Amino acid sequence: MDDSLSPRQRERYSRQLLIDSVGEPEQRTLLSSRVLVAGAGGLGSAVIQSLAAAGVGTIGIVDDGEVKRSNLQRQVIHTVDDIGKPKVESAARYVEALNPEVTVETHLERLQLEGAAALVEPYDVVIDALDNFRARFVGNDVARLAGIPFVHGAVYGFEGQMMAFRPGGPCYRCLLPELPDPGAIPSGEPMGIFPPVPLTIGCLQAMEALKHVLDLDEVLDDELLRYDATDVTFTRTPLEVDPDCPVCGSDSVDSATALEYDERCRIVV
Numbered sequence: 001m002d003d004s005l006s007p008r009q010r011e012r013y014s015r016q017l018l019i020d021s022v023g024e025p026e027q028r029t030l031l032s033s034r035v036l037v038a039g040a041g042g043l044g045s046a047v048i049q050s051l052a053a054a055g056v057g058t059i060g061i062v063d064d065g066e067v068k069r070s071n072l073q074r075q076v077i078h079t080v081d082d083i084g085k086p087k088v089e090s091a092a093r094y095v096e097a098l099n100p101e102v103t104v105e106t107h108l109e110r111l112q113l114e115g116a117a118a119l120v121e122p123y124d125v126v127i128d129a130l131d132n133f134r135a136r137f138v139g140n141d142v143a144r145l146a147g148i149p150f151v152h153g154a155v156y157g158f159e160g161q162m163m164a165f166r167p168g169g170p171c172y173r174c175l176l177p178e179l180p181d182p183g184a185i186p187s188g189e190p191m192g193i194f195p196p197v198p199l200t201i202g203c204l205q206a207m208e209a210l211k212h213v214l215d216l217d218e219v220l221d222d223e224l225l226r227y228d229a230t231d232v233t234f235t236r237t238p239l240e241v242d243p244d245c246p247v248c249g250s251d252s253v254d255s256a257t258a259l260e261y262d263e264r265c266r267i268v269v
Contacts, residue, residue: 003028009101013055026214027055031101033213034122036060038111038139039129040087042074042193043153046202047127047209049077052095052102054210059095060123062107063087074195111135116142117256125209128152128172129202133179137265140165140172142256144247149212153205157192158229160201162220163239164208169222174242178264197229 005013005024009031016022035056037047040063051059067075067082067090075087082090088106095104107119111130116138120126126143128150130136136152143150144167152172153162165171204225211219223236243249246267253259253267260268 009055012099016054021216022214029214030055030210031057034058034060034124035209035213036062036120036123036126037129038062038126038135039131040065040075040077040091041071041129041131042195042198043129043155043202043205044091044127045075045077046199047129047153047206048091048095049098050203050206051209052099054206055099056102056210056213058103058105060105060107060119061088061091062109062111062119063091064108064110070190074193074198076199111138113138113142113259113261117146120148121146123148125149125151125212127205127209128154129205133176134261134265136172137261141247141259141267144171145253145256145259149209151205151208151212153198153201155193155198155201158194158197160197160227160229161224162201162204162208162227163224164212164220166212166219166221169248170239170241171245171248173245173247175224175239177242177245178266194229197227200227200229 005027013027017027033056035051037044037059040061048059065087067078067085067087069083071078077094078090086108088108092104092106095102120142126139126148128136128139140150147167150165152165208220222239224239226235241248246252262268
């Protein structure tokens with residue numbers, strides 16, 4: 001069977017096919033890849049847009065929220081006409097309009113322990129575009145136990161951070177073992193976010209996911225990348241595996257079915 005790109009595909013992806021490390025075989029790899037995006041908000045908007053444009057064959061989107069007017073300031077894949085509708089449906093319509101060749105699998109639900117392992121398992125990469133810690137721990141834990149890279153991203157004000165947690169290296173729990181102390185993070189009111197910041201971090205997350213799918217050598221490995229938009233600086237901080245980490249340490253749990261959390265999202269062993 002002929003698995004070469006069609007003339008239409010060669011035209012659509014012509015600019016990336018000009019790159020030495022992204023020829024037709026690599027583009028076919030992208031077209032057969034599967035990436036799960038957890039969260040269809042500000043970070044998720046940039047991630048979904050970038051993955052669809054690059055030609056990732058299947059994009060899974062998990063989110064239980066509806067589009068609000070206040071979302072439109074930074075969640076650029078949604079429009080005024082989408083207000084009150086599920087974000088996963090709005091995101092799917094956006095992808096269909098941008099690149100009809102991409103298959104979108106929508107999951108209108110919150111990422112939680114029950115069912116998370118089955119949800120994550122079919123994908124090559126899981127991208128953390130979430131806005132809450134508990135779901136982020138769930139995504140990290142089930143992805144690591146399944147041997148799937150977990151690309152973390154977070155934003156606040158003019159700042160953002162991202163890191164690609166790959167099997168064999170540290171995981172999100174090596175960075176943050178449990179929920180932060182109640183007074184350590186803003187609570188009770190929505191967080192301030194300047195629009196370009198989640199778009200910047202989301203694009204970087206998509207880039208790391210694409211590099212993993214294509215097995216490119218130059219990856220952001222074992223380092224947390226912080227971005228400060230006020231002075232346009234990027235800072236890298238090395239991160240090592242925590243030997244006591246319950247997910248990737250020397251005495252970690254061995255199955256997602258063994259996961260159970262306490263009130264601080266610590267794993268109960």
